[in-house]
Amino acid sequence: MPVDRLAYLGVETARIAEWQDFATTILGLAAPVGADGTLHLRLDGKPFRLVLTPGTEEKLGCVGWEIDDAAQLLSLVEELSARGLDVAAGSAADCADRGVDRLFRCIDPDGNTVELCHGHRDLAEAPAFSRPIGGFKTGECGLGHVVFGTTDILPMSDFYEAVLGFRLSDYTAEPFPARFLHVNPRHHSLAFIRTPQPRLHHVMIELYALDDVGQAYDRAQLRDEVIAVTLGRHTNDFMTSFYVATPSGFMVEYGWGGRMIDPDSWQPIATTEGPSLWGHERRWLPEAQRAIAREMRLRAAEAGLKAAVQVTDGFFDVVGG
Ligand SMILES: [Fe+2]
Numbered sequence: 001m002p003v004d005r006l007a008y009l010g011v012e013t014a015r016i017a018e019w020q021d022f023a024t025t026i027l028g029l030a031a032p033v034g035a036d037g038t039l040h041l042r043l044d045g046k047p048f049r050l051v052l053t054p055g056t057e058e059k060l061g062c063v064g065w066e067i068d069d070a071a072q073l074l075s076l077v078e079e080l081s082a083r084g085l086d087v088a089a090g091s092a093a094d095c096a097d098r099g100v101d102r103l104f105r106c107i108d109p110d111g112n113t114v115e116l117c118h119g120h121r122d123l124a125e126a127p128a129f130s131r132p133i134g135g136f137k138t139g140e141c142g143l144g145h146v147v148f149g150t151t152d153i154l155p156m157s158d159f160y161e162a163v164l165g166f167r168l169s170d171y172t173a174e175p176f177p178a179r180f181l182h183v184n185p186r187h188h189s190l191a192f193i194r195t196p197q198p199r200l201h202h203v204m205i206e207l208y209a210l211d212d213v214g215q216a217y218d219r220a221q222l223r224d225e226v227i228a229v230t231l232g233r234h235t236n237d238f239m240t241s242f243y244v245a246t247p248s249g250f251m252v253e254y255g256w257g258g259r260m261i262d263p264d265s266w267q268p269i270a271t272t273e274g275p276s277l278w279g280h281e282r283r284w285l286p287e288a289q290r291a292i293a294r295e296m297r298l299r300a301a302e303a304g305l306k307a308a309v310q311v312t313d314g315f316f317d318v319v320g321g
Contacts, residue, residue, distance in 0.1 A: 001165045001166070001167060001183050001184075001263070002067055002069075002072045002073070002075075002076045002164065002165045003065045003066070003067055003116070003164055003165060003166065003183045004065075004066050004067055004068045004140075004142075004183060004184060005065070005066050005140065005141060005142025005143070005183060005184050005186075005189065006063070006064075006065060006066075006142040006143045006144065006145065006146060006183075006189045006190070007046075007049075007064040007065060007066040007098075007100075007115075007117055007120050007142060007143060008046070008048060008049050008050070008051065008062075008063075008064040008098065008120075008143060009049070009050050009051070009060075009062070009063055009064070009143065009146060009203055010050075010051045010053060010060075010061030010062040010063075010064070011050065011051070011052050011053070011058070011059070011060055011061055011200075011248055012052075012053050012054075012055030012057070012058070012059050012060075012061050013052050013053070013054070013055060013058055013247065013248050014054070014055060014056055014057060014058065015058070015247040015248065016033060016037060016039055016052060016054055018247035019031070019039055019052045019246070019247050019248070020033060020039060022226075022244075022246060022247055023039070023041050023130075024130040025130075025219060026216060026219055026220050026223075026226065026244055026252075026254075027041075027205075027216070027252065027254070028129050028130050028131050028133045028212065028216060029041050029042070029043070029127075029129060029130060030042070030127065030128035030129060030130055031130070036054075037053075037054040038051060038052065038053050038054065039051070039052040042127035042128075043127060043135075043136040043138055043143070043205060044122075044127060044135070044136055044138045044139075045122030045123055045126065045127070046099060046120060046121075046122060046123070046138075047098070047099035047121070047123055048099075049136075049138070049143045049205075050143075050203070052248075058247075058248040058249050059248075060112055060113075060200045060250075061113065062105070062112075062113040062114070062115045063112060063113070063114055063115065063146055064098065064100075064103070064115040064116075064117050064120075065114065065115070065116055065117070065164075065183075066100075066117055066118065066120050066142065067116055067117070067118050068118070069118075070101075070102065070118050070119070073102065073104070073116060073117075073118045076116065076164070076165075077104050077116070079163075080106055080163065083163065085106050085107075085163075086106060086107070087104050087105065087106045088104065088105045088106075089102075089103075089104055089105075090102070090103035090104065090105060090115065090117075095117075098115070098117060098120075099120060099121045099123075100117040100118060100119050100120050100121070101117075101118050101119025101121075102117065102118045102119060103115050103116065103117040103118070104116045104117075108156065108159050108160070109155040109156050109158075109159050110148065110150055110155075110156060110198040111198070112148070112200075114164075131215075133207065133209065133212040133215075134207065134208040134209040134212055135207075135208050136205055136206060136207060136208070137206040137207070137208055137258075137312060138206075140184055140185070141184050141185060141186040141189070141260075142184070142186070142189060143203070143205070144186075144189075144203060144204040144205045144206055144253075144255075145186065145188050145189050145190060145191065145203070145204045145253075146189070146190055146191075146200070146202075146203050146204075147190070147191040147192070147193060147200075147201040147202050147203075147204075148190075148191075148192050148193075148198070148199070148200060148201055149192075149193055149194070149195030149197065149198060149199045149200075149201040150192050150193075150194065150195065150198045151194065151195070151196065151197065151198055152194075153177060153178075153179050153192045153193075153194055156192050157179050157181070157192060160181060160190060161181065165183075166181040166182070166183055166189075166190060167181060167182055167183070167263065167266070167268075168180070168181060168268040169181060169182045169187055169188050169236070169261070169266065169268060170236050170268055170269045170270065170271050171268070171270055171271070172270065172271045172272065172275070173270075174272070174274065174292060174296065175274065175275070175285070175289045175290075175292040175293040175296065176193050176194055176195075176285070176289055177193065177194040178191060178192065178193040178194070178275070179191060179192050180236060180237075182261065182263055182266070183263075184263060185260040185261055185262070185263060186237075186258060186260065186261075187236060187237035187238075187258060187259050187260075187261050188236075188237060199249075199250065200250040201250060201251065202243060202250055202251035202252060202253050203250070203251075203252055203253070204239070204241070204252075204253035204254075204255055205252065205253070205254060205255070206239070206255050206256065206258055207254070207255070207256050208256075208312060209256070210240065210256040210257065212256070213231075213240065213241065213242070213254055213255065213256045214231075216242075216254050217231055217242050217254075220242065220244050225245075226244045226245050227242060227243070227244060227245075227283070228243045228244060228245045228251045228282070228283050228284050229241075229242060229243035229251070229253075229280050229281065229282050229283065229284070230242060230279055230280060230281040231279050231280075232276045232277070232278055232279020232280030232281070233276060233277045233278055233279060233280075233307075234275060234276055234277070234280070235271065235273050235274060235275060235276060235277050235300070235305070235307070236271055236275070237258045237259055238257060238258060238259045238307045238308075238309075238310050239253070239255040239256070239257060239258045240255060240256050240257050241253045241254055241255030241256070241280075242254060242280075245284075251284070257309060257310045257311070258310065259307075259310045260310070273296065273299075273300050273303075273305055274293060274296025274297060274299075274300060275293065275296075276293070276297055276300075277297070277300055277305055277306065277307065278297060278300075278301065279297075280293075280297075281294070
């Protein structure tokens with residue numbers, strides 16, 4: 001797999017002030033606005049994992065994917081060009097802005113800007129948080145995962161799987177068609193679900209401490225309208241999470257306890273038990289599909305479906321306790 005991990009996400013927004021409040025209050029992040037009006041959200045040592053750039057509308061700017069081996073990055077760029085794709089090298093200023101040594105840009109079938117980068121640097125200073133959370137599980141697994149809504153999954157999955165080398169984790173048809181892809185031990189770093197319009201659906205960030213998720217859920221419930229999906233647990237990656245609507249319209253999944261897979265031995269499967277073991281009432285989903293999802297959860301409970309809790313090694317060293 002040439003791509004090693006999800007590195008960063010860039011979003012253009014007319015709602016920087018709302019984002020600052022949202023990131024601080026709900027996500028637990030320090031969110032200082034820079035002199036140019038840009039908001040860099042840090043989860044770990046990287047200069048940012050999410051960057052909000054002032055604009056006139058809400059739109060995805062870029063999704064950055066890191067490739068550890070510089071030679072592999074260059075051969076991937078050659079292969080993309082040979083397939084007739086436009087690939088442009090990022091300028092020195094682009095690289096400095098993202099904190100990477102090199103970057104190349106291309107466009108996926110839905111028009112999203114993909115940035116393939118190498119040499120994603122850490123800053124000397126640790127990130128500050130707005131409350132004493134235990135930090136985010138990133139490292140070799142990267143930022144988390146990103147999910148696109150798309151009208152046709154096939155061209156998108158073909159681009160990311162056949163061209164960029166992502167591997168299939170699993171796929172499902174109900175309550176909505178979805179396809180989950182991995183590039184490292186995180187069960188999925190990328191997924192597609194079928195939606196009426198193509199859009200950024202959500203980005204998942206994973207906490208080390210389950211209690212940080214619960215305490216953020218308390219905060220979110222004080223603003224009931226931001227909860228887009230209630231607390232629940234996923235059947236495929238075992239993530240316990242809830243989803244909040246960001247000021248830009250897409251969601252952030254705030255999670256804990258995602259499973260780690262062995263990418264070398266993993267066999268892709270079709271899943272039929274629904275997306276969640278319990279919870280995850282999806283306010284974004286049309287009522288007919290919500291009813292199907294609810295029915296699938298009740299069937300999962302009737303069948304006694306459950307999964308072992310996934311605790312990260314060294315958890316107490318990281319968060320204390
Ligand atoms: Fe997710």
